[in-house]
Amino acid sequence: MASLVEMRNIVKIYSNGVVANNGVDFQIEKGEIHAIVGENGAGKTTLMKILYGSEQPTSGEILINGESVVFKSPLDAMKKGVGMVHQNFMQVPSFTAAENVVLGHEPSKGIGLDKKKAIEATKELSEQYGLYVEPTAITESINVGMRQRIEILKILYLGVEILIFDEPTAVLTPQETKDLFKAVRVLIEKGKTIVFITHKLREVTEISDRVTVMRNGKIMGTLKTADATREGLARMMVGREVFLDxxxxxxxxxxxxxxxxxxxxxxxxxxxxxxxxxxxxxxxxxxxxxxxxxxxxxxxxxxxxxxxxxxxxxxxxxxxxxxxxxxxxxxxxxVAHIPEDRLSNGLSVSASIDDNLIVDRFFKPPFKKGLVIDQQVVENNGKELIKEFGILTPSGELPVSSLSGGNMQKVVVAREFSSNxxxxxxxxxxxxxxxxxxxxxxxxxxxxxxxxxxxxxxxxxxxxxxxxxxxxxxxxxxxxxxxxxxxxxxxxxxxxxxxxxxxxxxxxxxxxxx
Amino acid sequence: MNFNLVLQGIFSALFIASVLRISTALVLPALGGLITDLAGSINISLEGTMLVSAFTGVIVSGFSHNVWLGVLGGILSGILFSALLAYFHLYLGTNIILAGTALNILASGGTVFLLFMLTGDKGSSSTLASGVVPTVNIPFIQDIPFLGTVLSGHNIFVYGAFLLTFLINKLLYNTKFGVHLRAVGEDPVAATSVGINARRTKFMAILISGFLASLGGLNLSMAYLSSFQRDMTAGRGFIALAAVYLGGRKPWGTVLAAILFGIADALSNQLGTLNIPSQLVQAIPYAITILALVVNGIRTRSQLIEQTKRFQERELSRANTEEQK
Missing domain, CATH: 3.40.50.300 (P-loop containing nucleotide triphosphate hydrolases)
Structure with a gap:
């Protein structure tokens, strides 16, 4: 029997030349919880973006229930039952929970909206899947756990069968994580299929049925979680012994x-x-x-x-x-400082890697020469630090936003550490x-x-x-x-x-x- | 004496009626500003759009000897003019402030240029016999003392403005388009992720604002006055934008703010009879604008603090109850 989802020989080369997926074959079976692990930049997010239609593969094929499909947008994917639970919530802050759940597909009555029906639908779904939300609460005033549940309800409302979670626990407290896992199990009971991307090996062993390890845009292997150990998975991810201690x-x-x-x-x-x-x-x-x-x-x-x-x-x-x-x-x-939020305080993501590496010192020689900044020194400084700290990038002139999360953090660390x-x-x-x-x-x-x-x-x-x-x-x-x-x-x-x-x-x- | 006369003037039915008439030229563009602001691409060329429509209306009606053709021409020119802004901003990626400013300057100079070409006059179209839209006398109400003077006998734009406020309110809060428009304005990424076409939504919003601004412009040249005057909008398109913020970015609030500015405007007309320099009197609406914005700023800030406090208290009590569980 065909798998629920089959991705065949997926290749994705971004316009900047980065090969994110390099011949990936990946299957999802109906009713399973499938974890995908890998270092940042291993290509797992790209693979999932291709599956839910936000990126198009350079080559390769996607089959759902044995039928070949082409997703030009996330909406196409949702029509075929694939939906994404985004890590950064896609919600309008001033709208109510119910308004966000039905956004884009509001029930209507004549030319007007049927607000009652939106609330009812939200309530119904919420009860059916044990995902508690307050339909009339204003989104910006509710906590992260409930906002995540809104995100899940949003795609369930569209009749999605396969839910992709991108690091769902990153923003949750331990209690909220527990609640989420409970909800995930209810979703499975109701016949849904779940894929989730994570960094936390503990979560893999706790919740998944199968786990796929990715590295350098390729799949290193898929195994039953019961047969996997954390050390073994970590080794597959980085290809060498990881000292967890x-x-x-x-x-x-x-x-x-x-x-x-x-x-x-x-x-x-x-x-x-x-x-x-x-x-x-x-x-x-x-x-x-x-x-x-x-x-x-x-x-x-x-x-x-x-x-x-x-x-x-x-x-x-x-x-x-x-x-x-x-x-x-x-x-x-x-005093050097590695801020907790690298995206808003640690880096200017639209500026180049080189520039980010000198923001704490551009006003001092040798970077400052007369009234201007010596670009040659900046470039050399960038080259050195990129090498020393193993920042994965073809050039220091690229914006920080082109890097994966781990490499972004390396830029911060490189700057802070090199200030001695x-x-x-x-x-x-x-x-x-x-x-x-x-x-x-x-x-x-x-x-x-x-x-x-x-x-x-x-x-x-x-x-x-x-x-x-x-x-x-x-x-x-x-x-x-x-x-x-x-x-x-x-x-x-x-x-x-x-x-x-x-x-x-x-x-x-x-x-x-x- | 003079002063008493002014007071009498202010507290008369005629004054209130004049406020309504004057406010119309602010209410209509303010609604347009509101829509584009909520859609996240604020139309700062309302001023230019009004001017273009005021001009086109007069020219078309003057040459065709048909008021309604003039109105139609004015509306179309306003929508087209705003479509230019939408195209520059949404398809060519121009900064909307730059594009809007350029269009405002184009409108100011362009209308004078064309006026001179068509009538030989650089200041006004008074040599051209252009049309004026009819006024409406409401049966029964027109016979009621005071109320009749206040409510009846206005031109159709005055009534249109209030009808449109009602409709825009409905559009924004009770239709799919309105919900999508607000979603696009607040979080375009979230809106796009559920299949809302952000660019098309913004385009529509800008076209609607052009329509509303065009009515505001026509109200000036085909109702309030009966000719086109060079730069006759006199900053109303910008004051309309101020009304959007003063009104808390809500339809009725925006309209009330626009009326407040209308009162200031009417007041400056009344005070003109006193022996005060006319420049000072004319500055009143703008002084009130600044004052109102300051007050509004302070109010919003304290509201924000208040809100944060309430939110934190609620979170705290929620955390406490959860702990007790």
Whole structure:
């Protein structure tokens, strides 16, 4: 019997010459949950874009139920039952949930709209698939989990049979992820078929029936999830042994390089996001900040890097106060910053890779020559860093937007690391990027620390904090709830208790350790 | 004396009627501005479109001796003129502000040039006997004191403006096209992803704005006055855009804002009888515009803060209840 979907010998060459898919054969069986894993830039998103009609293959064939199809647009694909649940929600913020669900295919009554019917249809679908949404809620005011459910309902409303998820859990909290997986299982029960792209091997083993590994635009293999191991999959993805555990040399920590004293921050809306934070950073030490997202970590980073002014307190580097200074002044004091949101704060995606690599230094020689920037120096600088940090691109003159997520992050890391900082503040340095780039960035962080840089690491990935850090502090509701001088001697559950505010060390206990 | 006369003038039925008449030339283009703003490609050549239509209406009716041909010509010229903008912006990729500005300048110079070619006069078309649209006396209502003076006896554009406000409101919120238009304006990527043709939707929006602006222009040259005057729109196309924002980007709000500007305009006519420099009086509508925009800006900001607060409180309480579960 023919597979539900069969993609035959798919080749996709983008107009800039990048070969994203190179002869891919891929099958999806009815009723399965099929995971696709691979490094960023491996071609999995491209393959799925071809399947749901947003990209057209350079050559190759798609068969659905044995019948050859050509998709010129996502609408064509939806007519044949293939739909995409976008990672960036395709929703109009001021519309209600129901209006977004039926957008483009609104039920009508004469020349007017049938708003009641839209709400009913949303409710009905929502109940049928256990995807709870409030039909009349305004989209911009609801949480991410519900917005994702709207996205799913949208394509179900159009009668889609095959749902493609692009990294659906990247934006979700652990609880929302659980809910999503529950919903996915209901969808399967109701006869739908699911493909999902992910970076998280844990999710592959948790939810999928089969898994396909892609690398360099090719499929490395498809196997039953039951027969797969995380280490085995990781090896297939990058083609070599991946050290999921970090090996780092013990180094004696050096001098105190930054001291943060009684730092507080109040948001525009009057919420106290940071409350009397005090701690020190030392050379040759990674200080990890563990905490559930939204407990002040973002604000801490923004205050320390000059993006926001503290309400009170200060951070001192070299006996100079750096808080309340401009980001450039903070950088001049030797602080480098890997921002948590590389797309909006870390990079100018429409500017070239070369230019992105000098934005923190173009005003200094050798980049600045007289009144202008020396393009030759900029180009050489780009060439060097692209090579050193293994940024996959044919040229530094291309815009950053032409890179995959992992390579974009490498551009940020290359810039920040090459500024030879005394202090490196790394916020979510490996979020949403592939295993290869993650491993590379983690290695670089450890190397920087061994070479004498003080590193402040903020990450939502607890295992990252635990495996990289020398010392760990936990944050809860804008306060430090615990400090652990030896990261290797504290367990996950223990940290969890402090992160959730269940346990708390006293000020006296912490004082000497901070 | 004089001052009392002014006060009497302001609180009279005639004054209110004049406000309605004057506002029409703002309400119509403001609705056009609103539609394009909601569609995400704001038509800043409303001013030029009005001017072109005002001119065409007068010329066509003057030479054909038919008022309705004039109106038709004015409308068509306005739609065509805005189609130019849509074509430049949507098909050739020109920045809409640049294209709109260019068209405004073209309209200002072009109408004077053609006026001179056709009538030999560079300032006005008064040598040409052009038509004026009829006024409507509403039965019964016209006999009611005060109300009759306020509501009855206006030209058809005045009534058309209010009917159109109603229709545009319906169009925007109760038809597929309206929903698609707002979706395209707010999030073109989301709209496109469900098969809405963003370019076609914007094109239609700009054409509709051209239609509305053309009525505004015709109202000036074939109703309010009976001739075309050089640059007779006098910035109304821009004030109309201000009304869109002051009105909170909603149809009735926009109309109310346009009427507010109309009041200022009418007021400056009334105050003209006082012994104040006419330039100062004429500046009143613009001063009110700026003032209104400042007030509106402050209000929106505080609303935004208020909204964020409420949203956060709701999220917090939701998180709390979830925790309790």
């Amino acid at each position: 970090i090996h780092k040399k013990p180094v004696k920590r050096g001098q105190k390089v930054m001291s943060v004293k009684d730092l507080s921050f109040v948001s525009e809306t009057g919420h106290t996001m940071l409350r009397d934070l005090s701690f020190n950073l030392y050379a040759s030490e990674i200080l990890g900040v563990a905490g559930v997202e939204g407990n002040g970590q973002t604000e801490l980073v923004e205050v320390l890097t000059g993006l926001r002014e503290p309400a009170s307190g200060s951070a001192v580097v070299d006996e100079k106060i750096v808080t309340g200074k401009t980001p450039r002044e903070v950088r001049q004091a030797g 900082p005394k202090i490196l503040i790394a916020a979510q340095p490996t979020r949403g990027i592939d295993v290869g780039a993650t491993e590379f960035i983690r290695d670089q962080l450890v190397k920087k620390r061994t070479d004498g840089t003080a590193v402040l690491l903020i990450s939502a990935d607890l295992s990252e904090v635990m495996s990289l850090s020398d010392r760990i502090i936990t944050m809860f509701e804008g306060e430090i709830t615990g400090v652990f001088p030896d990261a290797s001697k504290v367990g996950e559950e223990e940290l969890g208790c402090y992160m959730l505010g269940v346990k708390r060390q006293t000020a006296e206990e912490m004082e000497a350790l901070l």
